[in-house]
Amino acid sequence: MCGITGILAFNEVGRFNLTNLEKATLALTHRGPDHHGTYVNHSVGLGHRRLSVIDTSENANQPFEILDGRYVIVFNGEIFNYKALRKELISKGIQFKSDSDTEVLLHLYAQEGKSCLHKLNGFFAFAVYDSLEKSMFIARDRLGIKPLLYFQDEFKFLFASEMSAILALDIDKEINQEALNYYLQLNYTPAPLTMIKGVNKLEPGQHIFIQNNEVDVQQYYDVPNNKQKAKLDYASAQTQLKEILERSVARRMVADVPLGCFLSGGIDSSVVTAVASGQTPSLKTFSIGFEGNKFFDETHYAELVAKKFKTDHSTFKLTNEEITSYLPDIVDHIDEPFADSSAIPVFLLSKKTREHVTVALSGDGADEIFSGYNKHAAWWKMQNSQKIKTLVKLIHPFAQMMPKSRSGRISNAARQAVRFAKAMKLSPADRYWFLASFTTQTQANKMLKEPWLNYSHRDSWMDSMNNYKDLNDVLRLDTQFVLPNDMLKKVDLMSMANSLEVRVPFLDHELIDFVFGLPESMKIDGSMRKKILQDTYRHILPSELYNRPKKGFEVPLLDWLKSSLRNELHEHLFNRDLIENQGLFNWNELKELEKQLFSRNPEDSHARVWGLYVFQKWHAKYL
Secondary structure (H helix, E strand, C coil): CEEEEEEEECCHHHHHHHHHHHHHHHCCHHHCECEEEEEEECCEEEEEEECCCCCCCHHHCCCEEECCCCEEEEEEEEECCHHHHHHHHHHCCCCCCCCCHHHHHHHHHHHHHHHHHHHCCEEEEEEEEECCCCEEEEEECCCCCCCCEEEECCCEEEEECCHHHHHHCCCCCCECHHHHHHHHHHCCCCCCCCCECCEEECCCCEEEEEECCEEEEEECCCCCCCCCCCCCCHHHHHHHHHHHHHHHHHHCCCCCCCEEEECCCCHHHHHHHHHHHCCCCCCEEEEEEECCCCCCCCHHHHHHHHHHCCCEEEEEEECHHHHHHHHHHHHHCCCCCCCCCCHHHHHHHHHHHCCCCCEEECCCCHHHHHCCCHHHHHHHHHHHCHHHHHHHHHHHHHHHHCCCCCCCHHHHHHHHHHHHHHHCCCCHHHHHHHHHCCCCHHHHHHHECCCCCCCHHHHHHCHHHHHCCCHHHHHHHHHHHHHHHHHHHHHHHHHHCCCCEEECHHHCHHHHHHHCCCCHHHCCCCCCCCHHHHHHCCCCCCHHHHCCCCCCCCCCHHHHHHCCCHHHHHHHCCCHHHHHHHCCECHHHHHHHHHHHCCCCCCCHHHHHHHHHHHHHHHHHHC
């Protein structure tokens, strides 16, 4: 796991950006504290920050060159099947000077070009420069686990792992109004957009080829759409799922540094822990909890799992005061506005875990592919349960009158009932967007001085829902849209802020291809989400995990905003002079949002306020 950046100048004007290569590389230091390297060859510059995981010797330092310098690579990620690929290359006469997956990847590209991507099992973002052909090849992994941003104009092409490095290459810093509108709705910016005009995210499963100043972006992988292709009975599907997941975890246990596992006490991380503990003695596991707040603390369940599988478990219990003391550092590591508040515990868990290991496995991705979210259960009920729809219609008037927030069981139930009632009246595309959003397009535009009225990107993202057939379509879009833009962005950003590599066994593409061949009925019914995953491991997991409500990795954000962060909000957000001088937001709308936050009925205002606060801190730092 590392940080990469680079420049390909199209002319002499573009070559001036090479003077900023060191600055851009240094901006990625947190991603790779073990080594710093750069490569410059006339119109090309490559920068690399290394977190040593496989072959920790200096022989594997990057930028890495082969064939007398013809091919040069900067690589962020891991290739889990590199040993098998290495054997294949040796059989063809290739000689190696390191034991790294980087060298294997570079030789494979030299042999097979872009088709090498189909042989890779791993997560990655990398760039290869061919000094003979004067070409550059850049690729991102199938599911978008590792990030890659790029910028191009008539003078140069730039790329980097994070926005901070792109900005260090001295580009114009103009806010992308379209991205800002979507950010206000979602609390993240979907690819290919970024908050800076002209900077794009390379999307999952895409590659770029550049030669003769021509930039060609192509898709090499899509999440499969093979509904019911598997043709398996339920027991056979369970057996196959278990075999594939065992292989996936085994691949991700390979490292030359200490390795452990995140353990939240939910089904997903517990399954990964169960499988991993069978493959190594004394597996280290880690969980985080909130001292004095039982509603948000789930460490009891994590400790049950740790005891069951005899792991070397560490529980990090933090007080509200400790957590909020870390918030400035957390916000400072956000390279472009990103306001999923579960990033806070991910940062803290990563920070504490890094004191013990360099690599951690996590259960991310299972909710998206197996149907683990509350919205999936709600969607299933909307299309299958007339009783539930009738009940919601009856209680909706009462729920509307009740206080609604995420900070308590009753207020959260009222919030969910109101959202359910609204969502069930919408078309599949509009319903999906509504359930993904914290606010509407209309409300987002009211907040902005310059409303954005062109929603072609939204229409493109939601296009697959126009042919909606069943919940598998929702899961596929979650895997393409929410997973890389929100969940994986969060994990990469917060773990790499602490120089920790996080591996995700549920996102092995072999497992993805299998799971998307299963029918909806194997994933969800009226009583259970993630049905096949839960049933497959029911006989080995503690029974207590099956008798508890689903909870996300949440924090008491509303309480913090109304107490310990109140002064920060008034300095950076609810500050009329600042807002009017900035010229982006409508002050009157902000005042209304402030009133709602401190009212008895805050609803999702805390998420909107947190999103605006994060944006303001980012804007002050970079623009």
